[in-house]
Amino acid sequence: MSRLILEEETRRILGACFEVYKEKGCGFVEPVYQERLELELAIQGIELLAQKGIGLSYKGRPLRQTCRADYVCLVVCYFPRSGGLRASR
Secondary structure, three states: OOOOOOHHHHHHHHHHHHHHHHHHOOOOOHHHHHHHHHHHHHHOOOOEEEEEEEEEEEOOEEEEEEEEEEEEEOEEEEEOOOOEEEEEO
C-alpha cells in the first residue's frame, strides 16, 4: 500500500467527513453535507476556503472557464531541507 502525502492531515479531513456522516446519516442533498462538513472542519481547526473558484489554462493560455472546488484546505508544512515553513493547498 502506498503512503499518503500529508498523511496526518488527510486522515483529519477524512475523519471530519466520517463525523458528519455518523452524526446525521444519509439522505440529504449535497449542499446540506457541504455546509455540515464546512462546520465540522472549522470545529476541528482545519482552515479552508469554501466554494473557491480556480482559474484554468491550456498550454499556458488562460481559459474563460473556471472550476469551483468545494473546499481548499490550507496546510502549513515544515520542510527541514529548505529550513522553513510553507503553506500548501
